[in-house]
Amino acid sequence: MAVTDEAIQRIKGMIVSGALRPGDRLPKESELAAELGLSRNSLREAVRALSLIRILDVRQGDGTYVTSLDPQLLLEALGFVVDFHRDDTALEFLAVRRILEPAATGMAASRISEAELDALERRLEALGDEASVEELAAADLEFHRTIVMSAGNAVLGALLDGLSGPTTRARVWRGLAQQDAVGRTLHEHRAILAALRDRDAEAARSWATAHVAGVERCLRTTTAALG
CATH class of the missing domain: 1.10.10.10 (Winged helix-like DNA-binding domain superfamily/Winged helix DNA-binding domain)
Structure with missing residues (x-):
């Protein structure tokens, strides 16, 4: 040693x-x-x-x-590290996010407050259907961060926050590659929000899985085309 x-x-x-x-x-x-x-x-x-x-x-x-x-403090380096990885490696980070984020979203169904849900809904309405790709990516990041942090597990929240570096870029690429990205993302966000309002953990998990999987599919397609 x-x-x-x-x-x-x-x-x-x-x-x-x-x-x-x-x-x-x-x-x-x-x-x-x-x-x-x-x-x-x-x-x-x-x-x-x-x-x-x-x-x-x-x-x-x-x-x-x-x-x-604090876990959030100690895992800050994760976000710094993942930003240096290649596009194909970002798929691996997204795969991890696809496992963890639905679990956190399901946990949030019983813990997120009505005030937090109201704030999320106001942000969705303010974003509108004509948002730019950059606005969509920023809103998406904040939407999921709010939900994950409300799940009540600081370690899980810090891990997912650290994974947001490459996945944020993936959201931008999704917007550039898919003309209906804004509408699709807003639809998925509203479905997640509705499930959380209903305190339906299973539906929240399912919609979160579908949402992250869509980003992953787009990045996989983009990476294959560039390769």
């Missing part, structure tokens, strides 16, 4: 064991290096690596702290 990797594992061990808790300040570099039996250079590299993935927060002139370890 590389020295830096070993240092990362030792700091991780302190967090997992509870020796360091969310919000705690790490001991001084010299003290922590001695405690863990590491060189200050390897410790410094480990801290830098853990700060990049939002485990640690380095505050200049103050010290280094364990972050809140």
Whole structure:
């Protein structure tokens, strides 16, 4: 194991064991290096690596702290990473989304508030039937984010939010490739919304599956044509 990797594992061990808790300040570099039996250079590299993935927060002139370890914070890097993948790899992310998002939508059926449903309906009406592809993509992203976050599972919400990078581009391509994309998307959104209003988890799951599958089919067709 590389020295830096070993240092990362030792700091991780302190967090997992509870020796360091969310919000705690790490001991001084010299003290922590001695405690863990590491060189200050390897410790410094480990801290830098853990700060990049939002485990640690380095505050200049103050010290280094364990972050809140909130799932949304820790999974932010996922969205950054997936944006660098190829179009064909985006299909794999969409496949994962097709598994997870219907489950989250079904969970939301019993948890989403009437106020949230009313807000979603107002946004759909404001979008109208003549929305541009860019407006449609942005509205679609916000529509699903609101529903997923209302499901009450922060980890699931963070995972799906991280998958939105490549799938947002897929929605744009869908709009460019299919003339009826706006009408179809609005129809599917309204069907999902109606199922949520009825507190019908099965119908909500089914419509969410059909919606994501449509985006996936479009991207698959586009990728094949470009290839």
